[in-house]
Each structure stands twice: as C-alpha cells, then as structure tokens.
Amino acid sequence: MPSTRLSSSAALFSTLIACFIFVAAGCARAKSDEPAGRKAPVFWVITLDGYRNGLEDNKGKVLVLKFWASWCGYCKREAAAVEKVWRSFKGRDVRFIGIIHNDSIEGVNKYIGEYGLTYPNAFDGDGSINEAYNVVGTPTTVVIGKDGRISFVRIGPITEDDLAGEISHAL
Numbered sequence: 363m364p365s366t367r368l369s370s371s372a373a374l375f376s377t378l379i380a381c382f383i384f385v386a387a388g389c390a391r392a393k394s395d396e397p398a399g400r401k402a403p404v405f406w407v408i409t410l411d412g413y414r415n416g417l418e419d420n421k422g423k424v425l426v427l428k429f430w431a432s433w434c435g436y437c438k439r440e441a442a443a444v445e446k447v448w449r450s451f452k453g454r455d456v457r458f459i460g461i462i463h464n465d466s467i468e469g470v471n472k473y474i475g476e477y478g479l480t481y482p483n484a485f486d487g488d489g490s491i492n493e494a495y496n497v498v499g500t501p502t503t504v505v506i507g508k509d510g511r512i513s514f515v516r517i518g519p520i521t522e523d524d525l526a527g528e529i530s531h532a533l
Contacts (some may be wrong), residue, residue: 364452368428368495369495375389382509385450389451397461399511399512399513400510400511400512401510401511401512402417402425402498402504402506402510402512402520403417403494403495404416404417404418404493405417405490405491406419407421407451407459407461407473407484407486408464408482409459409483410470410482410483410485411484413482415459415482415484415505416459417510420457421481421510422455422457422508422531423456423457423508424453424456424457424505424506424507424508424529424532425457425458425459425505425506426456426457426458426459426501426503426504426505426506426529427457427458427459427461427495427503427504427505427506428444428458428459428460428461428481428499428501428502428503429461429463429492429495429497429501429502429503429504430460430461430462430499431462431463431464431465431469431500432462432465432466432469432470432472432473432501432514433465434468434501436500436501436518436519437500437519438503439519440501440519440520440521441473441477441479442477443520443525444458444520444525445478445479445480445481445523445524446522447476447500447522447525447526447529448480448481449480452530454486454533455508455533456529456533458481458482459481459482459483459484460479460481460482460483461483461484461491461492462483462484462485462486462516463484463485463486463487463489463491463497463500464483464489464494467512470483470485470494475495481508488509495512497517499517499518501519501520502515502516502517502518503515503516503520503525505529506512506532507532508532513528513531514528514531514532515530516528517518
C-alpha cells in the first residue's frame with residue numbers, strides 16, 4: 363500500500379510540475395530567439411465580415427496580429443485591454459487582425475459579442491499563419507512595423523500599457 367501512495371504522490375507532483383512549466387512558458391515574454399526583427403511572413407485571410415485582409419493590404423501601417431481562442435482563459439483576461447488599445451489607435455496608421463485557430467464559430471461569435479471586439483478577426487483554419495509566425499500558444503501578440511518587419515512578439519497575455527507602448531514604438 364505505501365508504494366501505491368508514493369506512486370500517486372509522485373504522479374501528482376510530476377503533473378503539477380509539467381503544468382507549471384507549460385503555464386510559465388505560455389506566459390513568458392518572447393526571448394531573443396523569437397522572430398522579432400525579421401521580415402513578416404506574407405499572409406492573407408477572409409475576415410469574419412467577409413473582407414480580404416493581410417500583410418500586403420496593410421503596407422506602410424503598423425499591423426497588430428492577435429492570436430486568440432474563445433476557450434483561452436488568458437485571452438479572456440486581456441480582451442478588454444486589447445479592444446481598448448485598438449479603439450485608441452483607430453484612425454491612425456495602425457491596424458489589428460485577430461487570428462483564430464482551433465475554435466468553433468459559435469465560441470468565436472459568443473466571445474466577440476461578450477468582449478465587444480470591433481477589430482477584424484479571421485480563422486486560420488489550417489494553422490498556416492500560426493506556423494509562419496511561430497505561434498506556440500494563445501494568446502500571442504505580434505506587432506509588425508511600417509517597414510514590414512516584426513518589431514515585437516509577446517507569448518502570453520499583454521497589458522494595455524505594454525501593447526500601447528509597443529505600437530507607439532513601432533509608429
């Protein structure tokens with residue numbers, strides 16, 4: 363009986379350590395080996411409201427890519443701040459595109475309604491945009507400068523001040 367108890371405790375401990383590592387990795391700021399500074403990969407999507415949008419459509423603008431999912435707790439936590447930043451930069455040379463992967467249309471519509479998102483959003487059905495931008499989890503924020511180069515990557519949640527600061531820096 364004691365060996366079973368020890369095995370259960372060891373398994374629980376291992377699981378907790380693995381969860382901690384996963385959460386810590388998902389919340390960490392991008393390290394120097396992230397793609398900041400490289401030319402942004404070309405992509406295009408059809409937004410939920412039926413418009414074509416992508417890197418080439420936003421030349422000469424700062425483009426913020428928000429990788430999110432309706433089931434992502436950290437995405438929910440940052441949604442209001444992201445929307446607030448979008449609204450504060452609206453009408454300037456700044457564009458946002460929400461990139462959704464591994465989600466349902468029902469979940470996405472509920473999330474957009476619940477958090478009042480007004481920036482364009484689109485599904486990345488085959489995951490090719492996530493792959494091109496080295497997205498390993500949600501939320502992830504990518505800021506692309508007017509020069510078409512990635513100026514900032516955040517893996518994990520972002521605050522209103524951090525996002526606004528990175529956009530201002532890219533302007």
